Amino acid sequence: MDKRFFLALLLTGGVVLLTPLIFPRPAVTPPAAVSTVPATDPASPATTSPTADAPGAPTAQPIAAPAPAPVQAETLTLANELTTVAFSTLGARFISADLPRFQQLGGREGTVRLAHGNEPMLAFRIIAGGDTLDLGRVVFRSSRAMTDAGERLTFDGSVGAAAVRIAYTLAPDNYLTQVTVQASGLPEPAFLLTDLPTGFTSQEADSTEDARHLAYAFKPASGGSERVDFRKPDPGERLLRPGPHDWIVAKSKYFLVGVLAAEGAAAPFAELHVTGAPRVNKVAVRASGTAISALPAAGIAFELYAGPQEWERMVAMGREFSSANPYGGWISGIVQPFATIVMRVLLWMKRTLAIEYGWILVLFGIAVRLLMWPLNSRMMRSQIAMQRIAPKVQEAQNKFKGDPEKQRLAVMKVYEEAGVSPFAALGGCLPMLLPMPILIALFFVFQNTIEFRGVSFLWLSDISLKDPYYLLPLAMGASMFVLSWVGMRNVPPNPQTKMMAILMPIMMTVLLLNFASGLNLYYTVQNLAALPQQWLISNERAKAAPVATAVASGPGGGSKRKK
Secondary structure, eight states, X not given: OOHHHHHHHHHHXXXXXXXXHHSOOOOOOOXXXXXXXXXXXXXXXXXXXXXXXXXXXXXXXXXXXXXXXXXXXXXXXXXXXXXXXEEETBTTEEEEXXXXXXXXXXXXXXXXXXXXXXXXXXXXXXXXXXXXXXXXXXXXXXEEEEETTEEEEEEEEEETTEEEEEEEEEOTTSSEEXXXXXXXXXXXXXXXXXXXXXXXXXXXXXXXXXXXXXXXXEEETTSOOEEEETTXXXXXXXXXXXXXXXXXXXXXXXXXXXXXXXXXXXOXXXXXXXXXXXXXXXXXXXXXXXXXXXXOTTOEEEEEEEEEOOXXXXXXXXXXXXXXXXXXXXXXXXXXXXXXXXXXXXXXXXHHHOOOHHHHHHHHHHHHXXXXXXXXXXXXXXXXXXXXHHXXXXXHHHHTTTOHHHHHHHHHHHHHHHTOOTTHHHHTTHHHHTHHHHHHXXXXXXXXXXXXXXXXXXXXXXXXXXXXXXXXXXXXHHHHHHHHHHHTTTSOOOHHHHHHHHHHHHHHHHHTTTSOHHHHHHHHHHHHHHHHHHHHHHHHHHHSOOOOOEEEEOTTSOEEEEO
16 A cells, blocks of 8 residues: 555545534524423324224324313422432422432532423323323322332322322332322223423533433333434434333433333333424434333333433343443444443442542553553564564565465465464554454443543543543643654564554544543553553564575576575
């Protein structure tokens, strides 16, 4: 390959990487608050029975719900050390969750509140006998009682001849709330429609980045978890995801609200309907998601989770709930195993060392290099051996130029006598490739791992965000160039290698310029930790002079030996 190839590569990379900087995405404008009482919409996906397309199935048509009673709706709460969840007597709806362990970012004051304007985070409707009963128009009576599982908040109400009871019991040491819904006096079959959050009020330093993570995620009982990003359906487009599903959640970058089957129970959610909403500045900041379940006479029970996407907590909950926060997007099958290992190691180091995550990343980068030191040394020495016998290999190739089989045997004999594997040249690339899975895993880990949210280090206010002064990306690029320069010492001159040693640091600096500062910190430490080994190997290379023999054709067609 000539210089034009590398120049074209550089220009292509420049266009791809600089376009977002020259033409930045517009900021997201928060959606206007809407009424807490949803209008009955015949086009809503939630007004359709999960079996509406089956032959003989009832067709659900919305009916006029009773007018709200002239009673002021109350807001009632359940609380533990981790959260305070609020409910409204209007519709027995879950409306918000306060998380005192997490602070709002971006100059905002106060702790995180999971809410979306004036809209509920969870609301219910019932389909029975071809009618849709909107419980959001009913004012329920409330009562409290202590149970073995914790304090229970019960709502009782009636819609026509139907009596409805909805009860919430908050776990004492988790963000989980047990939910039971019972209804009597309904024609069969009956279905419960659970309306999920239509979005989240962003409380992050980068609200645009937060909006890009908005999605509905779900876990089919017979498969792996999936997700539907808010931006996937066009405005008004309706998507159906048939179940049954073990859990269904609405998620932002760091938090989620969703419903789960009780542990050990059958998946109760038959379908998920998702409908796209109008965009704000071409960014999807809201959507409509509804979980549909059969509602037997005995009622239905499930769990409500409203809290952070804490990796260890979600793993401990089982039901593959940790995959609600997938790493790697469409390549999660490749990234997830490495991300899992990285998260386990980082969290173990945090518990064991009890130091800041910034220093943990420094130690982690050094530890990775130390663990790779033996393998790197072996591979680099193999390269030195290949360099040393290169003249002999060239001599064998020239000697039997007209006979490929004899040429192959002669070359293999040279490798055998020198004790060098013919694949050593390929193995020499391995040390450069081995850190890449960890680097890629860290890239996704820093994207939406709440453990790094708002964590400061030195001059950085948040290691999950880019370096505001771009010092770390520049340091990373400079360290990468020095590492390449040291690695080229005592190596035969090669214009292509020299060009790549200049281009790669530039390209990586531009690529990581706006990435998480913690990722740049790790990569910089990696480069610095590799310098001593690269220096020692370079000195060994200088001592291992190539075998001074080569073959050149003489004027009579024979050969003469050069020294």
